[in-house]
Every structure is written in structure tokens, then in C-alpha cells.
Amino acid sequence: MVGASIEDLAARLRAFAHERDWGQFHTPKNLVMAFAGEAGELVAEFQWLTPEQSAAVMADPEAASRVRAELGDVMIYLTRLADVLGVDLIEAAADKLVDSARRYPAEQARGSAAKARDNGPDAP
Template sequence: MDDLTARVRAFAEERDWQQFHTPKNLAMALAGEVGELVAEFQWLTPEQAGAVVSDPEAGGRVQAEIGDVMIYLTRLADVLGIDLKEAALAKLAEVAVRYPAEDVRGSAGKR
């Protein structure tokens, strides 16, 4: 993660884009990219969605959109000074307490 963060930061700095990379702008860009990723799955059956990466054209688009999402998320976390790995691990620990495996196995219900 540190290497990716450094590369994304350098990419922005080389283009003097830091001035545009406010948390608000990055969050909005991230939401837009997530929307583009969602659009790749719109109207697909569960089976088609599960096999999307086996289609060279559609799979390539999905991979590119996931890359865009990761880049914007990485940049947003960097600008805010948030360690993505630590944030994810903390959230996973929190959710594990809220949803103990023995209580929720096989259920998609919210608590």
C-alpha cells in the first residue's frame, strides 16, 4: 500500500494536481468511479456478473474501473492522512464484533 500511495501522490504532484485534490473533490471523483463500476454490472444476471472477468472486453472495463476506484480511494486516504490498511483492519474488527460468525452465518440481515 505504501508504494501505491507514493506512486499516486507522485503522479498528482508531477501534474500539479494537488490543488484540485481536496477531500470533497476526491470523494466526489471516487463516487463517480464507483458509479462507473456499478454500471458495468447493471442488468447482468448473478451468473453473468460472476463471470464478467472471463469476457475480455467487459472484464477489461471492470478491471479498469476497479483501478480507478482504488486510485481515488488511495489518494483520498493519503490527503486525509488515513492509513487504508489500518482503517480496513479496524473496520473489520468492529464488524466482527457486531456480526459474530456463529450468530449470522448464512444471513444477510443487518444489525
């Protein structure tokens, strides 16, 4: 499935759920909870690693396999949730990037992990 789009993945997931009559369970609440659970499993793969170990995690074939599987689970639930809610993930991410660029101008944010004081998209 190399080069597949998010739309392709969403369609495959929709068909997968339909074939199993799982749509009844794929409410936004359930999908968010499943997403959070899978994100937690991904976090667990990095929990006790040093920053250096975390940067090199994909060099260990066993750890890389686990991380890849958890990333796949997170992507599946995120894509399915967006599909059920009718959200275009690429558009949502692009909009968020525009907002983040406004909130964190490069000349002011470079080299800093400080959080912006305004938290809303309408803040000056």
C-alpha cells in the first residue's frame, strides 16, 4: 500500500468495519478511547528510554517492529475517527500548522520550547 493516501486508507478501514458490522461500535467516543489506548501503548514503548535510546529505537529490529505496529494502530484509529466525524485530516493539520506559525513566529520561537501565552486561534 505504498503511496496510498489517507482517503484510500479511510475507505479501506470503512470497508473493513462494514464487512464485520463494526460500524455500530465505531462511535466517536469509542474511537477516541481506542485511539488513546493505542497512543498509550506507543508511549509505553518509549517510557523508560533515555533520549538517546529513543532516537535510536528503530535500529533494534524487535523494538522497531513493536513501534511500527503501535504507530499503525494509532494511525488506524485516528483515520477512522476522522472519517466518522467527516474531518479531512490533511486540511485539519494544514490549518493547525498555519495557526502554529502565527502563534510561534520563527524569529521569536527558534530554539525555545516555551508555550505560547495565547491558546486560541483568535488571539492576537
